Amino acid sequence: MTRALLGLLVVTVGLTAAVLQEGQPWTSEAAVRAVRGLCGALLWGASATGLGGALLARPGRPVGAIAAGACGLGVFGLILLPVVGLGLLGPVSLGVLLVLGLSGWVRRPTLLLPQTSIVVVLLLAAWSVPGLLDALSPPVDTDEVYQHLALPRLMWEHGGLVGGFLQPDGSRPLPVHMVWTAASWAGGEAAPKLLHLLWAIALALKVGDLAQRRAGPEAGALAVALLLGSYTFVRELGLAYNNLPAALWVLLALDAALALEPDDTGGLGSPRGRLALFAGMALACKYTSAGAVLGVFLVAWHRLGWARVGTMAVLTATALAWVVPWWLRNAAEGLHPLFPYLGWPEDVPLTFMFPEKYGVGRAPLDFLWLPWNATVAARTDTFAFLGRITPAALALAPVAVLAGFRRRDPVLLAALVAGAAWAAGPHWLRYLLPAAPVLVVCAADGVATLGRLGRSGAWMVWWLGLPANLGPWLADVVDRAPAAVGAEARDELLARRVHGYGAVRWVNEHTPQDAPVALLFAWPTLYVDRPSLLGSVEDHIPSRYLMLRHGPGALAHLQSLGVTHVLANRVRFLKKAYPFLSDEAFETAFEAPARDLEQALLADGVLVYEEGRFGVWRIDGR
C-alpha cells in the first residue's frame, strides 16, 4: 500500500506537470470564466442536493449525499420538460427552480458522505487536474458541438423545445441536456462541463464507496482505478456528455437494489423507491443503459424473491414513468415515440445506426472473443470499438466471474446481463459506460479473493495499461490547455480544432441575423450564431434524410423555410467503412445524397465562401 501511495504521488505530480503550462499564467478573462463556470456548477449542484435530500429524507435516516444530488438533477431534468415545452424557459423559471432546490436545505437533511480512502482521493485529485483543464477549454469535441452543448443553445434561441426531421437530436429524451441548459444560464459555457466533471467525480466516489463496503478499501481503490485507467472513461471527464450521468444513476439503482429487503415498505427514500427512481432516470438519460438497468432489476428481483412478480411490475412501471413523458412528447408531435432511432418514413431508406460498423466483427466466434478484442484490438481513432479500456479489467474478469459464481453473487448476474446487452448492440465502448459501475464493482469483488501476489499483479497490469489509455487523452488536453488558461485565443483554438469553423465565422459575420442557416453534412451547430437547421448526427442522418426525401427540390424546400444560406461539407463516404452493405445499398443511402446535394448547390446556389471542404452557398434566388 505504501508503494502504491508513492506511485500515485508520482503520477499526481507528473500529470500536473504535463498539463500545466509553465510560464503561462491564467489571464483575467480565463480566470473569470472559470470562476463563473464553477459557481454556476456548484450552485446547481447545491440546489439539486438540497432538493434530492428533501425528497429522499426519511425520519431518523441519513441520505447519501451523492444520491441526493443525483436525485435532484434527475428531477430538474424532468421538471424542465414542460417548462421548456411551454416556452417558459428563462431567468424567472430557472430562478424559481434554483430557489426551490435550495429551499430543500431548510429541512436540514442529514447527508452521508461516501466511504473512501486516501488512494481514491489521490487518484481523483490527480485526474481532476487534466479534467479541469478539459472542462475549461472551449468546446471542440464533435458530440458537444453538434448535440450536447448545441441543443441547450438551440433551446435558448427558440425559447422552447426543438426536434423533428429538421432537428432529430432534439427529439431524444433530454433530461441531462435540460440541466446543461440551466447550468449555462447560471455559469456560462463552462458551467455544464464543470458540472459534468463534478458528476463524474461523484460517480467515482460512489463506485469506490460501494466496492469498499462490499470488499474492503483496496477493492474500492481498484474499482475507481479501473475507471480512471480507461481512456473511454477519462476522456469524458471534462466533456458535457450524458454517459457518466447515466452511469451514476445506474450505480445508485444498483446500490438501492442491494439494500432491498423483502419487507421493504416503500417510500421515495426507501431502497424500493430509490431503485425505481434512479433506474427510470438512467433510462430517460440514455437508452444504452437499458441492459444495465435490466441487470439491476434482476438483482432486485433476486433480493425480493422471484415470486414477487407484482412488485417488480410496479417498480418497472414506476421507472418507466420517468421515460414516458418524453415518448408522449414525440407522439404529440406526430413522431414515433422512439424517434430519431425509429419512425423514419418508409419511402426514405434510412437506418439510424449500423451495429456492424463498430467493433471487429459479429460472427459467433467474434462474440466469443469479444472481451479480448474489446481490450486488445480496440483503437481510439477507428470504428474498432472507438475507445479503449484498461487491460486490468480483462485480467480481473475471470477472477470476478469465478468469485461471483462461488458466492452466487447477484451483482455478477447484473454484470453479465449488462455485458450481454452491450454485446448485442453496436460495439462502441462508450455505450458500455452506463454499465461500467456494475462491471467494476463486480471486478473489485473478485479482487478481494486474491492473495497479495494476485492483487499486486492486478495493479501491475493497471500501471502497464496507463500509457496507452491516458496518452491520447492527455495529449488532447495538453493541446487545449493554453486556451483553457487564456494563453491561446479562443478563435485560434476553434479555427484549428473545429472543422468548418472558418465557414461558421463567415456565416456569423455576413448572413442576415434572423434568417435560418442550414448545416448540411456539417457538425458545428454550437457556434452558428443564427437560427440553424439540420446539423448532423451519426452518419449525417439529417442531411441524408433531406436529400432522400426531397431530391432535387431540397434547396427549394429549404428556401420555403426561410433559409438564405447553406453551410455544406463536401463529404465523401468510404465504402470500406461499410463492408456489410451492398454496393447498391451504399450508393443509395450514402453516395447518392452527397452527390445530389453537390449537384443541387452547383445548379441553384452561389458559392460565397469556402475553406477546405466547407463552403457557404447563397440560395436566395440568383
Add this chain to the structure above:
Amino acid sequence: MLRHRRQRDHRHRVLIGPLGLLVAVALAAEPAADLQVLPLPWLDGPCQDPRYPRLAGEWAVGCGPSGRVDRALHLATRRTVALEGGAVSPGVAPGVVYAPTRDHGLWRLPSGETDPQAPLVPLAGIAPPATDGDRVALALADGLQLFRLDERIRHTWDASPAPWYPPALDGELVAWVTRQDGSEDIWALVDDQAVPVATTAAHERHVAVSGDLVGWVSDDGVHTWDARTGARQAWPTDAHTTRRLSLHDGVACWEAWNGVDVDVACSDGVRWGGEGHQRSPDRQGGQLLVMDRGRALLLVLPEAPSTGP
C-alpha cells in the same frame, strides 16, 4: 457559338468563334492536329483550395496528396519541382509562388526551396494574396496591404476587402472585392486613388486584373473595365459556379453553367465542355488549364482571333 460535345472516340474538339460551324465541319473528318490536350496527372491531386492548380508562366503549380500547392511542372520540358513545404492558398505569378502568412514561403521557380528573404506578414490574410511576381496585394480584415517582394516596406490602404475573394494586381493596377449590405462590389486603386468600379445591387465578385483591364463576375455575366479609357464590356452568361475569374492579355475565362453541368468558356469564344464538370479555368495566351472531371488538362490552343477589347 457551338458547344463542344465529346466524341465517342474520345478526341476532344475546341470550337472557336463565329466560324465555329465551319471549323467543326472542316475538322469533322480530320484529327484535331492543331489542338493539343495534355493530361497533367502530376497535378491531379485534389487541392484543399479548389482554385488550384494554376498556370504560372512557363509552369503550372498544383497539389499532391497533401492537398497543398507543393509542386510545379515546367510545361515545355515536363520537369517537376517539389516546393519545399508548400502552401494551401498561395499567390501565383509567372515563375513565382508566394504565401505571406501562415504557410510562409516564396518560391522562385525552378528552385523548390523557399527564399529565406521572403517577406513575412504577421497579420493573417483573409484571402489568398495576389502577386505579379514583383508586387503583392494582401487583403486584411481592416485594409489592403501592398508591398514589393524585395522590400520590407508595406503600405496599408483603408479598405474593407471581403474574405475569401483574393484581390487582383498587375503592375500599378490593384482591384479587390468588398462586401456591404449583403452584396459584393468591385473597387480599384488607380493612380493611388480608390475608385468604385462596380457597385450595383448585384453581386460583383471574383475580380481579376490584366494590364489596364479589371474583370469580374456578376449575376448576369462577366464584365471588364478599362482603367485608362473607362470602356466597359460584358459577356452575358451564367457564371454562378465560378470560383475564380481568369484574365490574361484581355481574354477572360470562367465556368459556365449550361443547365446540366459546368463547362469552361472564354471571352474569345473558346469553350471546353462535355460530360461531367469542366472547372477552374486558367488561361495564358494559347494555353488553357482546366480541371476536367477532377483531372488536370492543359489545352494548347490553335491561334484564334481575340474578341477582347
